[in-house]
Amino acid sequence: MESYAALLRGIMPSNPNMRNDKLRAVFEGLGFENVASVLASGNIVFRTADDPADLEDRIQQALATELGIPGGTIIRSHRELRDLIDRDPFEGRTHQPSTYLTVTFFKDTMREADTTAFDTDPLTRVIGYDPAARAFLTVIDNSVGKTPDFMARLEKTYGKNITTRTWLTIQRVVNKMT
Structure with a gap:
């Protein structure tokens, strides 16, 4: 089981x-x-x-x-989730109100490795794509009081077979699974 x-x-x-x-x-x-x-x-x-x-x-x-x-x-x-956490893709960064660590899960694999859709957004930093977890990793800067158009940009670029969670939520999910 x-x-x-x-x-x-x-x-x-x-x-x-x-x-x-x-x-x-x-x-x-x-x-x-x-x-x-x-x-x-x-x-x-x-x-x-x-x-x-x-x-x-x-x-x-x-x-x-x-x-x-x-x-x-x-x-x-x-x-899959435990291994993602163990890989520490955010390299010790802490999820906090001013800096959101986000994980966007793809139903299948990422359609393309192109992350240029976020190059012009100074509030979104792309960490990368984790192929084992089929997850796109980003850091969102919330310190300036302006929310980036992150979710709309994700859907426009990759479609709707995705869902995003904060790093903190992923950690809570894994803790509940044990």
């Missing part, structure tokens, strides 16, 4: 169908064990012996059917 994290795209806790209790119920209904939520932004951890290749589609179909959630589902195993 393996531990997994489902990183759900587009979850808004103010929507009654997107609350943690309803999300967990869908996962439990699929027969997964040790289902738990991490924060209120679409992070569900669970254990299963099912084939990981089918998990994303099964979960997304159940979320759409039962709760009307059309967004994307991206799955990562405990090992």
Whole structure:
């Protein structure tokens, strides 16, 4: 039996169908064990012996059917996330209110290694792409009171089969999986 994290795209806790209790119920209904939520932004951890290749589609179909959630589902195993943390791609930087360390997970692999979409944005520093985790790593400067148009630029460049989490959230997810 393996531990997994489902990183759900587009979850808004103010929507009654997107609350943690309803999300967990869908996962439990699929027969997964040790289902738990991490924060209120679409992070569900669970254990299963099912084939990981089918998990994303099964979960997304159940979320759409039962709760009307059309967004994307991206799955990562405990090992994949733990290995990412152990690699320390942010080289000891600390996530804080003025500096967000972000991880954008791709459903498959990054379409292209081109990160030039962020070259003109002085508030976004590209750390790189981690192929093992299928994740794009960036540091967002929030110290100037202006939020960069980061999410829109990500979607325009790479499409919607992605979801972004802070480094702190990834650490919390991994801690909940153990």
